Amino acid sequence: MVPAAAAAAAPARFGDGRDWFFEKRFGLFLHWGLYAIPAWHEQDLYRKRLKREQYEPLIQQFNPVKYRPAEWLDALERAGMEYVCFTTKHIDGFCLWDSAATDYKVTRTPYGEDVLKMLAEECGRRNVPLCLYYSVVDEHQKNYPHAGRPYEFAGPQAGDEPDLAKYLEYVKRQVRELCTNYGKIGGIWWDANVLKVRDASVRAMIRELQPAAVINNRGFDDGDYGTPERDYDRTVEGVGIFERPTEACEAVGYQSWGWRADEDYYTVSHLKRSIQKTLAKGGNYLLNVGPMADGTLPARATGMLDEIGRWYKAVKEGLTAEPAGRLAADASLLFTRRGKTLYAHVTAEPATDALLLQPMAEKPVRATLLNTGKPLQAEVVRLPRLWNQKPDRCLRVKGVPEGTAGAVVKLEME
Numbered sequence: 001m002v003p004a005a006a007a008a009a010a011p012a013r014f015g016d017g018r019d020w021f022f023e024k025r026f027g028l029f030l031h032w033g034l035y036a037i038p039a040w041h042e043q044d045l046y047r048k049r050l051k052r053e054q055y056e057p058l059i060q061q062f063n064p065v066k067y068r069p070a071e072w073l074d075a076l077e078r079a080g081m082e083y084v085c086f087t088t089k090h091i092d093g094f095c096l097w098d099s100a101a102t103d104y105k106v107t108r109t110p111y112g113e114d115v116l117k118m119l120a121e122e123c124g125r126r127n128v129p130l131c132l133y134y135s136v137v138d139e140h141q142k143n144y145p146h147a148g149r150p151y152e153f154a155g156p157q158a159g160d161e162p163d164l165a166k167y168l169e170y171v172k173r174q175v176r177e178l179c180t181n182y183g184k185i186g187g188i189w190w191d192a193n194v195l196k197v198r199d200a201s202v203r204a205m206i207r208e209l210q211p212a213a214v215i216n217n218r219g220f221d222d223g224d225y226g227t228p229e230r231d232y233d234r235t236v237e238g239v240g241i242f243e244r245p246t247e248a249c250e251a252v253g254y255q256s257w258g259w260r261a262d263e264d265y266y267t268v269s270h271l272k273r274s275i276q277k278t279l280a281k282g283g284n285y286l287l288n289v290g291p292m293a294d295g296t297l298p299a300r301a302t303g304m305l306d307e308i309g310r311w312y313k314a315v316k317e318g319l320t321a322e323p324a325g326r327l328a329a330d331a332s333l334l335f336t337r338r339g340k341t342l343y344a345h346v347t348a349e350p351a352t353d354a355l356l357l358q359p360m361a362e363k364p365v366r367a368t369l370l371n372t373g374k375p376l377q378a379e380v381v382r383l384p385r386l387w388n389q390k391p392d393r394c395l396r397v398k399g400v401p402e403g404t405a406g407a408v409v410k411l412e413m414e
């Protein structure tokens with residue numbers, strides 16, 4: 001018998017075209033822009049407190065002659081990922097599409113091509129939903145009202161004409177372009193609304209132009225889903241099942257989202273567990289790579305994606321099953337289920353060579369470690385340390401090799 005359902009239940013689907021978001025759970029985040037040239041951080045201008053004239057001339061150097069979106073999507077497929085989120089405009093204000101609203105854009109670089117169009121066409125060919133990241137903070141556009149909030153200049157810069165209404169017109173005009181000229185869009189991924197402007201008309205426009213587009217919660221309203229980032233949001237740890245649609249995001253690099261030549265990378269084990277913790281709770285996961293200035297993905301990052309992909313494909317049936325929360329006393333274990341099959345997700349390195357699934361006390365027909373496909377020994381035993389607990393017997397699973405990051409144990413119950 002499968003244990004009773006956990007108290008919380010996964011959120012209902014949207015019931016429209018946006019439901020692709022529940023089918024495709026693991027995506028590739030791509031932070032690309034002028035900042036790939038200094039190769040330090042996507043907020044190069046802000047974090048080094050540069051003046052525009054020290055950063056913006058990079059537009060004369062942007063020439064990614066090795067950019068082949070097909071190669072990016074090959075890497076995505078090897079990783080087992082099924083959708084993309086691409087930075088069309090980060091906080092520096094540089095636009096990676098041929099926007100009619102500005103000259104600070106990719107088609108005014110030596111490269112001259114609309115890199116978003118190239119990516120959108122490749123995504124369309126492969127039926128890979130493409131979400132578009134757009135920063136509300138804009139360090140270039142002259143109407144943006146800088147006032148020293150995060151990512152902003154301390155105040156207006158030479159030549160600026162601060163005017164919030166005009167700036168919001170600019171945003172809407174650009175988002176209309178993005179929702180009109182690039183085929184079907186999977187979503188709009190807002191970021192950095194430090195102005196805290198609320199405006200329901202933006203959402204209405206996106207809905208009308210792109211009914212299948214999911215909208216995140218960093219824009220002008222609460223959006224369709226939450227976006228916990230890296231491990232900053234500690235409240236996520238305690239959750240067993242996400243109550244609203246959620247997409248966690250993380251980068252392969254610890255310091256930056258854009259390409260950083262001297263990056264401090266996460267370990268693949270850490271990332272596997274991070275992905276596992278999110279998916280087992282019913283969330284989606286966006287893993288970021290910063291493409292280099294020549295348009296290619298760094299070999300170190302694609303190597304990591306390949307390794308993650310081999311793992312992800314092996315354990316995916318468990319990661320994408322229905323979230324069931326914490327069914328065992330051991331809080332590092334998360335569960336998912338599919339019919340009579342339970343999947344135990346081992347999200348931290350166990351202290352012992354046995355998984356004790358107390359209070360579960362029923363022997364499964366079969367136990368398998370999805371990571372390797374190998375059978376595990378599962379039996380109900382009476383344990384000395386459980387003598388004063390009810391039940392004093394528990395299901396014990398042995399045979400998960402030490403150091404198996406992202407272990408998923410499949411338990412086929414009667």
Ligand code: GLC
Pocket residue numbers: 031042043191229249257
């Ligand atoms: C952080 C970074 C920002 C990046 C974002 C992605 O907020 O500061 O540069 O785009 O994460 O979620």
